[in-house]
Amino acid sequence: MPELPEVETVRRSLEAKVKGKRIETAHVDYPPMLEGALERFHSTISGRVIEDVKRRGKYLLFDLAGVYLLSHLRMEGKYFLTDREEKKQLHERARIFFTDRTALLYEDVRKFGTFALRDAETVFTTRPLSKLGYEPFDASLTPALFHGMLKGRRAIKSVLLDQRVVAGIGNIYADEILFCAGVHPMEEARTLEETQASRIHACFQRILESAIDAGGASVRTYKNTLGTDGRFERELCVHTKAGTPCPHCSTPIEKIKVNGRGTYFCPHCQRRGKKG
Numbered sequence: 688m689p690e691l692p693e694v695e696t697v698r699r700s701l702e703a704k705v706k707g708k709r710i711e712t713a714h715v716d717y718p719p720m721l722e723g724a725l726e727r728f729h730s731t732i733s734g735r736v737i738e739d740v741k742r743r744g745k746y747l748l749f750d751l752a753g754v755y756l757l758s759h760l761r762m763e764g765k766y767f768l769t770d771r772e773e774k775k776q777l778h779e780r781a782r783i784f785f786t787d788r789t790a791l792l793y794e795d796v797r798k799f800g801t802f803a804l805r806d807a808e809t810v811f812t813t814r815p816l817s818k819l820g821y822e823p824f825d826a827s828l829t830p831a832l833f834h835g836m837l838k839g840r841r842a843i844k845s846v847l848l849d850q851r852v853v854a855g856i857g858n859i860y861a862d863e864i865l866f867c868a869g870v871h872p873m874e875e876a877r878t879l880e881e882t883q884a885s886r887i888h889a890c891f892q893r894i895l896e897s898a899i900d901a902g903g904a905s906v907r908t909y910k911n912t913l914g915t916d917g918r919f920e921r922e923l924c925v926h927t928k929a930g931t932p933c934p935h936c937s938t939p940i941e942k943i944k945v946n947g948r949g950t951y952f953c954p955h956c957q958r959r960g961k962k963g
Contacts, residue, residue: 689760691823691855692898692919694745697766701747701791702740704768708785709736710751717780720795722803731804732756732783744819744854748810755810761799767792819854823891828853834884837876843887844872844945856891859904862926862951864890871959872950873943880962897922925951 689697710732718725731754739750749756758764771782771790780800781793793800803815810816821828836852837843846852847861856864865872867890870883879887898904901919924934928951929942938955 688762688857689745689764689903690857690860691742691745692860692895692901693903694747694760694855695742695899696903697760698740698742698747701766705737705785705791706739707736708787708789710734711784711786713781713783715781717795717798720780720798720801722801728802728804743811743816744822744850745857746816750807753807755805755807757801757803757805757810757815758793759801759815761795761801762797764793764795764800767794819850820852821854823853823855823895828888830885830888831881833888834879834881837879837884839877840875842873842945843870843876843879844948844950846876847887847891848946848948853891855895858948858950859923859926860891860894860898863894863924866925866952866957867894869956869961871957871961872945872952873959882963925953927951 712733713729715721715725715728721728732751735751735754737749738752741748741750745759747758747760749758768789768791771784771788773790773792776792776794778794778796779792780795780798781802783791783793785791805813805816833853837846841849844861844865847856847864848858862872864887868883868886870879870887898919901922904919904923925940928940930939932938933940933953933956936953936955938953940951941954943950943952
C-alpha cells in the first residue's frame with residue numbers, strides 16, 4: 688500500500704498537472720469505489736475547478752472550492768494525466784474529463800481504492816479524516832508529546848502503524864524507522880524510555896523526508912503520476928532484506944510477524960529490552 692512518501696509524491700505530481708483545470712464531467716466504471724450515489728458524484732464535481740491538491744495521512748484531497756474529493760489509493764491505485772481520447776486502459780476505473788481536452792485516469796488493479804465527497808467546512812472534523820492522528824512533520828508533535836502517547840502493551844510497531852497516532856506511516860517505513868532508532872519492533876510501547884521515543888521521532892521525520900525526496904519506494908507496483916518508480920527502495924536497510932547482512936553489524940536480517948504484518952529487523956542492533 689502506498690504510504691505517506693508515495694502519496695505525497697503523487698500529490699505533488701498531480702498539483703503540477705491538474706491544479707487550475709476545470710472538470711467537464713466524469714465517467715466511473717466501478718461505482719462501488721464511490722461513497723454515495725454516482726449521480727451525486729457527477730453533479731457535484733462537474734463544472735468545478737481543481738483549486739489545489741492536498742494530502743492528509745494517506746489520503747489525497749482534491750480541493751474543488753467548497754467541496755473536497757477524497758481519494759485513497761489503497762493497494763494499487765494510480766493516476767495518469769492523458770488526452771481525453773486515450774483508449775480505455777485494462778484496469779481503468781474512472782476518468783475525469785477536463786475542459787482543455789485532457790483527462791485524469793484512475794487505474795486500480797484490485798479495485799480497493801475509494802472516493803468520497805466532503806464539504807470544505809467539515810472535511811477535517813468528519814470521518815475519515817477526523818480519525819487521523821498527527822502528521823509526522825507537525826511542529827506540535829514534539830518528542831515529549833510522542834513519548835507521552837506511547838502507552839499500553841502494544842508492540843511499538845503496531846503503534847507506528849496506528850493511523851490514529853501518527854498518520855501516514857505504513858509497514859515499509861515502520862520497519863526502517865525502528866531500525867534507524869535501534870528499537871525492537873516487538874518492544875511494548877509503555878516500556879520505551881524518553882530517549883528511545885525521541886530517536887523514533889527523529890527517525891520518522893528524517894526517513895519520511897528522505898523518502899519523499901526520492902519519490903517513494905517501489906517495492907511492489909507503485910508508480911507515481913509520472914509513471915516512474917520511486918528511488919527510496921535502494922536505501923532500504925531492513926525491509927524485504929531477510930537473510931542479508933545488516934548494513935551496520937553484518938548480522939543477518941530476520942523476518943517475523945507483528946500483529947499479522949511481515950516485519951524485518953536486525954536481532955543485534957534492535958535487541959529486545961535494550962534501553963537508552
